[in-house]
Amino acid sequence: xxxxxxxxxxxxxxxxxxxxxxxxxxxxxxxxxxxxxxxxxxxxxxxxxxxxxxxxxxxxxxxxxxxxxxxxxxxxxxxxxxxxxxxxxxxxxxxxxxxxxxxxxxxxxxxxxxxxxxxxxxxxxxxxxxxxxxxxxxxxxxxxxxxxxxxxxxxxxxxxxxxxxxxxxxxxxxxxxxxxxxxxxxxxxxxxxxxxxxxxxxxxxxxxxxxxxxxxxxxxx
Numbered sequence: 001x002x003x004x005x006x007x008x009x010x011x012x013x014x015x016x017x018x019x020x021x022x023x024x025x026x027x028x029x030x031x032x033x034x035x036x037x038x039x040x041x042x043x044x045x046x047x048x049x050x051x052x053x054x055x056x057x058x059x060x061x062x063x064x065x066x067x068x069x070x071x072x073x074x075x076x077x078x079x080x081x082x083x084x085x086x087x088x089x090x091x092x093x094x095x096x097x098x099x100x101x102x103x104x105x106x107x108x109x110x111x112x113x114x115x116x117x118x119x120x121x122x123x124x125x126x127x128x129x130x131x132x133x134x135x136x137x138x139x140x141x142x143x144x145x146x147x148x149x150x151x152x153x154x155x156x157x158x159x160x161x162x163x164x165x166x167x168x169x170x171x172x173x174x175x176x177x178x179x180x181x182x183x184x185x186x187x188x189x190x191x192x193x194x195x196x197x198x199x200x201x202x203x204x205x206x207x208x209x210x211x212x213x214x215x216x217x218x219x220x221x
Contacts, residue, residue: 037094037163039214043087047169047211050083051204054176058197067141067187077180084173091207092166102161105213109164114209116171116202131178137185165210172203 057076065073097105109115119127138144162170179196182188188196 044211046087061193064190065188070184088166088169092163108213114206134181134185138181165207168203168207172200175200
């Protein structure tokens with residue numbers, strides 16, 4: 001029974017990484033440039049639902065967790081990760097805005113503090129090292145091979161452009177995946193849960209702000 005659950009989680013870990021890679025590799029191929037992408041109410045509804053699911057998960061773990069009870073939470077983690085990855089694909093599949101609108105969008109997001117603060121290369125490497133260690137610990141605990149992890153990276157121009165809401169959803173997914181692996185490896189303190197929650201909340205706010213921008217653009221036509 002334990003081995004069955006280990007294999008099941010291993011498949012989910014690999015599926016998560018495959019989905020994230022798929023978004024990055026196919027984003028440009030699935031998009032074309034136009035003045036502004038269409039506002040998608042179904043996508044916004046999906047982001048709202050996932051936000052509710054995420055906040056419910058954080059409420060249930062706010063007092064911290066123990067690694068020996070991780071099995072009772074893994075399905076919930078995986079459900080949320082699947083939702084966020086699917087929404088990222090949906091967001092990225094729309095036409096990308098032209099350069100003029102992207103400049104306008106950047107200012108809109110800055111005005112609403114919906115742009116994450118810059119992270120130095122040194123701190124990026126530290127975060128990547130922590131994520132890799134937790135992934136390796138979790139994999140060893142479940143007798144699995146640790147996957148190779150990479151931080152999502154967004155392009156800003158040309159065919160490397162990633163739609164801001166898609167990028168934010170990918171970052172939210174990456175954050176929760178790191179939280180899941182740390183929970184699996186050693187459990188989570190209340191302070192760690194709060195830190196993960198704050199980071200995830202920002203990315204979900206950023207995703208919703210971009211979609212609100214598209215709604216305003218559509219209403220202005």
